[in-house]
Amino acid sequence: MAAPPSPSTDYFSGRSSTRTRPGPTVLPPQSRLAATPGSPRTPLLGRSISSQFGSPGSFRTEQEDLIIYELGARHLSAGFAGEGRPRCILRFCPGMGRRVGDYRGLQAGYKSDGQRGSKDKGWGEEYELYRTDVRQLDLGLVEDKLERAVRQIHADYLQLDTKPRKAVLAVPSLLPTPLLEVALKVLFDHYTQPPSIVILTTPILACVSAGLRNGLVVDIGWEETVVTAVGEYKEIYQRRSVRAGKVLGQEMASVLEKLVGDGHDGRDDDMRIPFRHAEDIVERMGWCRPRRATTSDADPATTTSKKKIPLPTSSSSPIEIPAETLSNPPETIFFAPSTNLTDHDDNELPLQNLAHAVLLHLPLDLRSLCLSRIILTGGVSALPGLKQRFLSELHALIRERGWDPVASYGSARAAFMTKMEKRLPSRTKPPDANSPPSTALTHSPTNPTKRSSLTSTADHNTASSMPAHARPHDDLMDPRSLQAEKNHAIGRYRTEAETKNAVRGVETLGAWAGASLVASLRIKGVHEVEREEWVKYGLRGGGGGVY
Amino acid sequence: MAATFPYTHYSCPCSDLASSTPIITPARRTSTAPSNNTTDEDTTFNSHDPRAEYALYPLDHLLFCDECDAIRCPICYGEEIINWYCPQCLFEVPSSTVKADGNRCARNCCNCPVCTALLAVAVMPQEKNGSERLKPSDAAGEEAYLLQCQYCDWSSLDIGVQFSKSTKITEQLAKQRKSRITSRTDSGGDVTKKTYTQRYGREDAFDKLLTFYKAQLSEAGDPQAAYGSSPYGSPANLARIMSIYGGLSVNALKKSREKPQPMREAGGESEGAVTYGQDDKLAEDALLQQIEGLSWEDTTAPEQRLSSAHNNNARHLDDLWPAATPLRTRKGRRCRTCRQFLSRPDPKVNNLRYKIRLLAQNHVPRLSIKPLHAPSPLLSHPSFRLRPTDVAEQPTLRPHTAYQYILTVRNPIFETVNITLATPTTTPGRVASRVTILCPTFTVGPAGDVWDEALSTSTTSSSFSTTRNDGGRQAAMASLTGRNNAGISVADEAGDRQPEAGKVWERSRSSTSVVVEVVAGSLTAGSSIVPKTEAEMERERLEEGDEVLEVPVFVRAEWEVVEEKEGGGEVLGVEKRAGRSVVSGGGGGGGEKVKKDVGFWCVLGLGRIVEGGV
Numbered sequence A: 001m002a003a004p005p006s007p008s009t010d011y012f013s014g015r016s017s018t019r020t021r022p023g024p025t026v027l028p029p030q031s032r033l034a035a036t037p038g039s040p041r042t043p044l045l046g047r048s049i050s051s052q053f054g055s056p057g058s059f060r061t062e063q064e065d066l067i068i069y070e071l072g073a074r075h076l077s078a079g080f081a082g083e084g085r086p087r088c089i090l091r092f093c094p095g096m097g098r099r100v101g102d103y104r105g106l107q108a109g110y111k112s113d114g115q116r117g118s119k120d121k122g123w124g125e126e127y128e129l130y131r132t133d134v135r136q137l138d139l140g141l142v143e144d145k146l147e148r149a150v151r152q153i154h155a156d157y158l159q160l161d162t163k164p165r166k167a168v169l170a171v172p173s174l175l176p177t178p179l180l181e182v183a184l185k186v187l188f189d190h191y192t193q194p195p196s197i198v199i200l201t202t203p204i205l206a207c208v209s210a211g212l213r214n215g216l217v218v219d220i221g222w223e224e225t226v227v228t229a230v231g232e233y234k235e236i237y238q239r240r241s242v243r244a245g246k247v248l249g250q251e252m253a254s255v256l257e258k259l260v261g262d263g264h265d266g267r268d269d270d271m272r273i274p275f276r277h278a279e280d281i282v283e284r285m286g287w288c289r290p291r292r293a294t295t296s297d298a299d300p301a302t303t304t305s306k307k308k309i310p311l312p313t314s315s316s317s318p319i320e321i322p323a324e325t326l327s328n329p330p331e332t333i334f335f336a337p338s339t340n341l342t343d344h345d346d347n348e349l350p351l352q353n354l355a356h357a358v359l360l361h362l363p364l365d366l367r368s369l370c371l372s373r374i375i376l377t378g379g380v381s382a383l384p385g386l387k388q389r390f391l392s393e394l395h396a397l398i399r400e401r402g403w404d405p406v407a408s409y410g411s412a413r414a415a416f417m418t419k420m421e422k423r424l425p426s427r428t429k430p431p432d433a434n435s436p437p438s439t440a441l442t443h444s445p446t447n448p449t450k451r452s453s454l455t456s457t458a459d460h461n462t463a464s465s466m467p468a469h470a471r472p473h474d475d476l477m478d479p480r481s482l483q484a485e486k487n488h489a490i491g492r493y494r495t496e497a498e499t500k501n502a503v504r505g506v507e508t509l510g511a512w513a514g515a516s517l518v519a520s521l522r523i524k525g526v527h528e529v530e531r532e533e534w535v536k537y538g539l540r541g542g543g544g545g546v547y
Numbered sequence B: 001m002a003a004t005f006p007y008t009h010y011s012c013p014c015s016d017l018a019s020s021t022p023i024i025t026p027a028r029r030t031s032t033a034p035s036n037n038t039t040d041e042d043t044t045f046n047s048h049d050p051r052a053e054y055a056l057y058p059l060d061h062l063l064f065c066d067e068c069d070a071i072r073c074p075i076c077y078g079e080e081i082i083n084w085y086c087p088q089c090l091f092e093v094p095s096s097t098v099k100a101d102g103n104r105c106a107r108n109c110c111n112c113p114v115c116t117a118l119l120a121v122a123v124m125p126q127e128k129n130g131s132e133r134l135k136p137s138d139a140a141g142e143e144a145y146l147l148q149c150q151y152c153d154w155s156s157l158d159i160g161v162q163f164s165k166s167t168k169i170t171e172q173l174a175k176q177r178k179s180r181i182t183s184r185t186d187s188g189g190d191v192t193k194k195t196y197t198q199r200y201g202r203e204d205a206f207d208k209l210l211t212f213y214k215a216q217l218s219e220a221g222d223p224q225a226a227y228g229s230s231p232y233g234s235p236a237n238l239a240r241i242m243s244i245y246g247g248l249s250v251n252a253l254k255k256s257r258e259k260p261q262p263m264r265e266a267g268g269e270s271e272g273a274v275t276y277g278q279d280d281k282l283a284e285d286a287l288l289q290q291i292e293g294l295s296w297e298d299t300t301a302p303e304q305r306l307s308s309a310h311n312n313n314a315r316h317l318d319d320l321w322p323a324a325t326p327l328r329t330r331k332g333r334r335c336r337t338c339r340q341f342l343s344r345p346d347p348k349v350n351n352l353r354y355k356i357r358l359l360a361q362n363h364v365p366r367l368s369i370k371p372l373h374a375p376s377p378l379l380s381h382p383s384f385r386l387r388p389t390d391v392a393e394q395p396t397l398r399p400h401t402a403y404q405y406i407l408t409v410r411n412p413i414f415e416t417v418n419i420t421l422a423t424p425t426t427t428p429g430r431v432a433s434r435v436t437i438l439c440p441t442f443t444v445g446p447a448g449d450v451w452d453e454a455l456s457t458s459t460t461s462s463s464f465s466t467t468r469n470d471g472g473r474q475a476a477m478a479s480l481t482g483r484n485n486a487g488i489s490v491a492d493e494a495g496d497r498q499p500e501a502g503k504v505w506e507r508s509r510s511s512t513s514v515v516v517e518v519v520a521g522s523l524t525a526g527s528s529i530v531p532k533t534e535a536e537m538e539r540e541r542l543e544e545g546d547e548v549l550e551v552p553v554f555v556r557a558e559w560e561v562v563e564e565k566e567g568g569g570e571v572l573g574v575e576k577r578a579g580r581s582v583v584s585g586g587g588g589g590g591g592e593k594v595k596k597d598v599g600f601w602c603v604l605g606l607g608r609i610v611e612g613g614v
């Protein structure tokens, strides 16, 4: 299904209709020409947030409520700007797709659709709003689902009067354009009639709600895990892996099915664990065990307890499962300890390798900033122990590989090492991150250009093409000022010793709270879709949705 | 697909699925052949399309706009909240406080966090009184209260909460929660505080972050332009807030004001940032301890977590916090095309009447279908099925077997209506059944008042002769039904009569019945019609609902209205029911005849097809 052309709304204009996914860096359309999507870019340090987002007169009166929506593949949450939590989180499930007046779901003993659906369709397909593979997707159905969800949210939770209210929509970055278009269409068509919708992406919002300007956002979502390096509230570089919530649930189901199957004789069909139950088990009982050091120092950190878990399939009593087993699926799915790196497809890197790959692509100063600002977010990140485990895996990986872009030299390894030892004594200390970035800057083979020149050219590029309000301060463009700026900032960021080069995680309140912060601070978003423009151009060719 | 067969679902023409209307050949009186109006595959409303679930409604869920002469569904009407009220105590909440209260009852109504039943306020048993943690304001002799679930034995003591007075429970709850959050930041190592940190750890982080960002923004310059109207705009306020949250001193703030600075990042917990390291032995131990103590019964189900914002992060039952009852609303509904009210309840909460209510069932012909040879006509009506076992007795259909149904069209308006039905010869979807409507074009007489109708159904012939009607209708009736129809009492003769093509089966004052023949399709052969594609396997598998035999029917109703040009009373003859009996089309001195029509798809659910062996 090709994306319907949607030419002149701001947000869409830079994209060709053949690509369903825009480049990762979200910039105003004018600057898109200057920026090749996906290439690493030095963050523009020292730009104040007011010059980046705000223009005089962009503030609104205090009374006005903004509605914040966060859209994901599995849920839609909504609430008001300035509040710490959404008023409601609506999960998509098959029961929502019933006809009006069909109350079968309330009937006792009704066998849920999910059981059969999970067999006939993809795993959990009925529980998701969309898949990122839009070619297989019935966009009309997505629209219907979303429309009903938005209607329900307004009727049951927001309950607003008819005054038009602006809206903020937080979406995953690289949400396929047709899906974004559907979301905008539904929100604009809703009878609350938002005069404009600001679009923000979740990695940046996760950063905002962690209180950070830079960071490595690891969003363990439903269909894919997205690792985004954020520098100065911009998405710098991004990579994704299919190791995420969906396969985790599947793995949990298969582990348990195997366990149950061993006990009984294999009546295959009877042993299936439906999607919903598998997810429930992950959410309630799943956990992630601490990293085992490869050198087996007597590991006390194990539990031998067993958990009773009711299974819908074995109609008898709940089965006993060792707690250890319950930590296996996250282990194999996210960190894949048993498989060799070379066996991995590019789109299914284990999480620590994924993060490492992203960090490798970053310019050095941003890398060290990101390393101490690792933000885990997304639905699965709430799994007990997962955050800790991720950090220690990443730490171990960095210790092992350093910042060498080549993963394996094969037979050339030994020769290379001796060569490097001769040339760069500091490089051979594997945790390179221990050395301060300023020295590493001059030595590092991974840094293609001198930082200062890179920065200034990037500055020139963007400065000339950006609208005035988005332009950074002109007086900060020369390298010396930048350096001064940076020195000044040293005390203002965290105390350097503890933050600079250690792997460290920062808690985030999540994308919704980030959007709420941004909106309540009256920061003007870069992508604001006005209603008039949308009505005029946004729906071209797409059936009269305006009533 | 509703639980009880047979059913009729209507689709609003605003749906994409229903927007295609079949070309109906005016097949009046060319009625000898089984004239099923064949429609193309792609113009048929496919009730097995997943989108159909979103486009079909029972008739009583639909409204009708008499300005636009169109059906209005929840998608094409807008809602306007008239008032907010608590469904438990029926207290009407003024609109100004609704949002601040979180759209929840601000008085005493709370729902159980475990089972969502209403919590009751109970007096604390006396002996427990002293030992529990009480607020210092409580005098020793005073009574204490608790919330108790009548259904599942949860009580607020489970989370260590009790109340000093029995009113304003919601407010007291909020206060106690807040005090817990703040108490954890006090340096104190005792056990309760530690668990509080675990439970409510991040709850105030948002406020801290918000304060931090606001301070930073004002520091970064142009505070006037950025948020002139915010209460934080004034330096005095800001200084106060900064000192509360332990940020920069006022002097430092002033100093940094001199030059616009980039906003810094939040540092430390006081500003809402929480960090964690990578090799934390303490955290590991805590994790293992947590897993050790975990049991399935103590963890929360998704429904409990999503019940209120407080509980979104609650993993344990102990973490659940009772939530005040969400408010309900009474809404007016407006047509989104012409903005007129389609339904509007009386603004008084305890008055259940509607001031305006344009229901579709008063404007649009109602279709109902039942088997020609029904075993027990009384029980077959869904309203009489009281137990689930009744519902379970679903009609099952066998493949390749012909079934006959009586399709009755009832006319709610005071005009004679010409009905044209169109249906595809084979039902869409994976199981193709053949459908034939024996008489697709007919008229339905006008609605009268209730007594007329009751009399007319019992004595069919007499009511027909007494009905004053225009000649056209009588002629149509004569040609369609034949002479003998009028004299037949259906209840007796139904067994003997044979349905005839082109003949109306039964006619009463305001309803007409025709016979529909259905040959149920085969569950296995259905896929062979579909051209083989690469997703062949995918297609051959039947999904849930595919075996349900549903017949899409396009209904077009046409009638004439005498529209009075001058004179205030009534503008359109049809819509206003008040006090009118029958509008005769021939009469009307100053009026002008206006043709009106309504067309829509509806779906008749007949039953499930079950393969012979099963």
Ligand SMILES: [Zn+2]
Pocket: B012, B013, B014, B015, B071, B072, B073, B074, B075, B076, B077
């Ligand atoms: Zn509609």
Ligand SMILES: [Zn+2]
Pocket: B086, B087, B088, B089, B090, B091, B105, B106, B107, B108, B109, B325
């Ligand atoms: Zn109440």
Ligand SMILES: [Zn+2]
Pocket: B112, B113, B114, B115, B116, B117, B149, B150, B151, B152, B153, B154
């Ligand atoms: Zn309860």
Ligand SMILES: [Zn+2]
Pocket: B065, B066, B067, B068, B069, B335, B336, B337, B338, B339, B340
């Ligand atoms: Zn209207």
